[in-house]
Amino acid sequence: MTTIQWFPGHMTRARRQIQDKLKLIDCVIELIDARLPLSSRNPMIDEILLGKPRLIIMNKADLADLEVTRKWLDYFKKQGHVAFPVDASTGTGVKEIPAQLKLLMKAKIDKQISKGMNPRSIRALIVGIPNVGKSTLINKLAGRSIAITGDRPGVTKGQQWIKVGKEMELLDTPGILWPKFEDMNVGYRLAVTGAIKEEIMNLEDIAFFAVKYLSKYYWEPMKERFGLQNETPIDPESSDEIIKVLEDIGRKRGCLMSGGRVDIEKASRILLHDLRAGKMGRFSMEEPF
Numbered sequence: 001m002t003t004i005q006w007f008p009g010h011m012t013r014a015r016r017q018i019q020d021k022l023k024l025i026d027c028v029i030e031l032i033d034a035r036l037p038l039s040s041r042n043p044m045i046d047e048i049l050l051g052k053p054r055l056i057i058m059n060k061a062d063l064a065d066l067e068v069t070r071k072w073l074d075y076f077k078k079q080g081h082v083a084f085p086v087d088a089s090t091g092t093g094v095k096e097i098p099a100q101l102k103l104l105m106k107a108k109i110d111k112q113i114s115k116g117m118n119p120r121s122i123r124a125l126i127v128g129i130p131n132v133g134k135s136t137l138i139n140k141l142a143g144r145s146i147a148i149t150g151d152r153p154g155v156t157k158g159q160q161w162i163k164v165g166k167e168m169e170l171l172d173t174p175g176i177l178w179p180k181f182e183d184m185n186v187g188y189r190l191a192v193t194g195a196i197k198e199e200i201m202n203l204e205d206i207a208f209f210a211v212k213y214l215s216k217y218y219w220e221p222m223k224e225r226f227g228l229q230n231e232t233p234i235d236p237e238s239s240d241e242i243i244k245v246l247e248d249i250g251r252k253r254g255c256l257m258s259g260g261r262v263d264i265e266k267a268s269r270i271l272l273h274d275l276r277a278g279k280m281g282r283f284s285m286e287e288p289f
Helices: 009-024 046-050 066-078 094-104 106-114 134-142 185-192 205-217 219-226 240-254 262-275
Strands: 027-033 056-058 081-084 122-127 160-164 167-171
Touching: 009 046, 009 122, 027 094, 027 262, 056 066, 056 094, 081 094, 094 106, 094 122, 094 134, 106 185, 106 205, 122 134, 134 167, 185 205, 185 262, 205 219, 205 240, 205 262, 219 240, 240 262
Parallel strands: 027 056, 027 122, 056 081, 122 167
Antiparallel strands: 160 167
C-alpha cells in the first residue's frame, strides 16, 4: 500500500491563524467523524488549543454504527470530555450545542453575573479535519447559508465570525490535517471516509483497505449491497480474496474492459461511493481501545 501524506500550505497557515485567535475565544468546538472518532482527531490539536475548554461533536452519527458510537461516548466521558453525536446534514442534535456550550462556560458566566455584568456572547472556535462537516454544522447553527459546503476536503480556506442567535459567536477555520500519519491505518481510515483528496492517493489501495475491514466487521451489508456470492466472509488476510471481491463488484456493476477484464479502479470508486453515502448501512471504522 502507498504512503498517504498531505499537508498543504494553507493548512500550515491555518494552524498559525488558530493560535493567533486563541486570545479572542472562550472555548472550542472540536468536530470529529463519528465513524472514526480517534482517527479524525488531529493529534496536534491539544498542543494548538492550549487547554481551552472544549466540546466534542461527533458528526455524521447517522452513518455510524450505533453500538460503537455508544462505546465512544463512554470513552470520551471517561477521558473527562463532553461529547455527543449529531447529524449536521439533517440538523439532528444541533440545537443542543448552544446549551452544551453554556454548561461548559457556566463558571465564567456565573462569575460575570456575580460582578453585576451582563454575560456577553460566548465566542467559540470551531475546528476539525477536512470534510468532517464544519461548514454544514455552521449553516445549521446559524439557520442560514453562511459557510460554503462541499463533499470534498479543503473547501473552507479562510476564517470568519458567524453570529448564532444572541448568545453565541463562532469563528470558522479551515480543516487541518497533520504532516505525518504515524499509524498508516489512520491515513487509510480517513481516506475511506473521504477526508483526504482522492487525487493524492491510489484509489485501489483505499478500496482494498475498505474490503479488508468490511469483511471482518460488516460482511453481510457488503454482501447484500453488491450481491456477492460467498456465503461466508472471506479471509481478510488474503489479498487474492480481497481482489476477487473487488472484481465481483466490478462485474455486478458493469465495470468491464476489453476482453472481459474488470476495471478495478471503477469498481473501487463504486464501493467507496456507496460506503460513504450510507448505502451499505451504518458502519464504524474503529472502536475504543
